[in-house]
Structure formats: C-alpha cells, structure tokens
Amino acid sequence: MSTPLLSVRGLRSGYGAVEVLRGVDLDVAPGEIVALLGSNGAGKSTFNQTVSGLVAARAGRVLFDGKDISATHYRDIVRAGLIHVPEGRKIFPNLSALENLELGSFARARERRAANLERVFGIFPRLKERTRQLAGTMSGGEQQMLAIGRGLMGEPRLLILDEPSLGLSPLLVEELFGLIATLHGQGLAILLVEQNVGQSLEIAQRAYVMENGAVQFSGTGAELLATDRLRRAYLGV
Numbered sequence: 264m265s266t267p268l269l270s271v272r273g274l275r276s277g278y279g280a281v282e283v284l285r286g287v288d289l290d291v292a293p294g295e296i297v298a299l300l301g302s303n304g305a306g307k308s309t310f311n312q313t314v315s316g317l318v319a320a321r322a323g324r325v326l327f328d329g330k331d332i333s334a335t336h337y338r339d340i341v342r343a344g345l346i347h348v349p350e351g352r353k354i355f356p357n358l359s360a361l362e363n364l365e366l367g368s369f370a371r372a373r374e375r376r377a378a379n380l381e382r383v384f385g386i387f388p389r390l391k392e393r394t395r396q397l398a399g400t401m402s403g404g405e406q407q408m409l410a411i412g413r414g415l416m417g418e419p420r421l422l423i424l425d426e427p428s429l430g431l432s433p434l435l436v437e438e439l440f441g442l443i444a445t446l447h448g449q450g451l452a453i454l455l456v457e458q459n460v461g462q463s464l465e466i467a468q469r470a471y472v473m474e475n476g477a478v479q480f481s482g483t484g485a486e487l488l489a490t491d492r493l494r495r496a497y498l499g500v
C-alpha cells in the first residue's frame with residue numbers, strides 16, 4: 264500500500280470509566296474507500312469521533328498525512344482536510360439549506376465557497392432547488408445529502424461517512440452509493456461506516472470489522488466473504 268493518508272495505531276478512547284476503543288489499528292490510503300463494519304455498539308462511531316478530535320484519544324497515534332493529530336483540536340483537524348459527516352444527519356434544523364452548506368466552509372476553503380457551492384449543487388441538484396428551505400423541514404434523504412454536501416464544502420482529503428444510508432429508501436441508497444463511487448472516482452479517500460455490508464463491500468477496496476472496540480478482521484471484501492464466520496455474521500448467508 265502507498266503511504267497511508269490516515270494511519271491509526273493502538274488507538275484507545277472512551278467515556279469516563281467506560282473504555283470503548285481498546286487499541287485500534289487502521290489505515291486509509293490516498294484515494295481509497297475503506298469500509299468499517301461491526302455490530303451495534305462495536306465502537307465505530309467512537310472511532311470516527313476520536314479520529315476527528317471530538318472524543319479525546321487516551322493512547323495511541325493518529326497520523327494524518329504523516330502528522331500526529333491525536334491531540335489536535337477538531338477545528339484544526341478539519342483545516343487539515345479530514346472531514347467527518349456524523350451519524351444521524353446532524354444538520355442545523357433552524358438554518359436554511361444554504362446556510363448549512365456555507366457552514367461547511369467555516370474552517371477550510373472559505374475563499375472558494377462560491378465555486379464549491381456550485382460543485383455541490385452539481386452533485387445534488389435537489390439542494391439547489393431548496394436553498395432557502397429550513398433544513399429541519401427537508402426529507403430524510405435531503406438532510407443526508409445536505410450533511411454530505413456540507414462536508415464537501417470543506418474540500419475534504421479524507422471524508423468519513425458515518426452510516427450515510429441509515430433510514431433511506433432502497434432507491435436513495437442506490438443513488439447514495441453511486442455518489443460515493445463518483446467521489447472516489449474524483450480521487451477522494453473515504454472511510455465508510457455502514458450497515459449495508461453487501462453494497463459497501465462492492466465499492467470499498469478494503470474493509471475492517473470491529474468488535475468490542477478492537478479490529479477483528481481486515482482485508483479485501485473477497486477475503487471477508489471467504490471467512491465463513493464473518494459472512495454469516497455480516498451478510499446472514
């Protein structure tokens with residue numbers, strides 16, 4: 264593998280007395296889609312939040328583009344180009360769609376805001392029709408597009424998507440995975456946390472399976488599918 268864009272070693276974190284991550288190792292190469300799989304409560308969101316600086320790392324190293332960001336403020340992590348689209352469509356419901364998008368260039372790429380807005384509208388034409396609508400009144404799918412669009416406004420070098428297909432209709436899920444493939448085609452590196460295991464493995468170059476705060480498996484989708492226990496656990500086949 265080429266020099267990783269994101270390189271995580273021995274990462275530990277948690278909440279108060281609860282230890283969640285128990286020494287996680289994970290890499291994402293430039294331009295790679297990596298799927299992060301695991302059952303509910305395995306620690307995937309905690310991993311994303313720790314890497315993004317929202318939850319403090321207790322031990323271990325997080326290198327982004329070769330620099331240790333394990334103790335860096337989340338704003339400076341965004342400035343470096345690691346942008347996290349959190350689980351649950353955390354948009355600002357009382358701001359318009361346009362204002363939500365503009366907030367995406369608060370810390371990074373502010374001077375290219377207008378050009379990036381046009382780019383996001385090119386990817387999500389539906390958002391262009393709804394710039395003045397309050398984000399909280401948009402449909403679930405529109406809110407998810409808004410959350411991803413806001414992430415793209417900051418010109419990510421690595422985009423972390425936390426369960427982007429959650430609650431979307433099958434047609435929208437198709438559309439979303441097509442979009443993720445398009446972004447990848449444009450050279451973007453993506454860490455994709457998903458419950459849609461089959462579709463994730465189709466577009467990801469590699470996958471990690473996390474259980475109880477530790478990586479139990481890493482390899483290609485084909486290798487994961489060749490492991491009976493994992494195939495049964497994650498695909499039910």
Ligand SMILES: Nc1ncnc2c1ncn2[C@@H]1O[C@H](COP(=O)(O)OP(=O)(O)OP(=O)(O)O)[C@@H](O)[C@H]1O
Binds near residue numbers: 278281306308
């Ligand atoms: N703010 C918090 N305070 C205390 N415990 C938390 C907090 N957030 C998460 N946890 C606990 O950490 C563990 C891992 O949760 P996490 O959300 O990282 O898992 P996950 O793999 O993303 O799960 P899911 O797929 O259900 O979203 C769980 O036991 C959860 O209850």
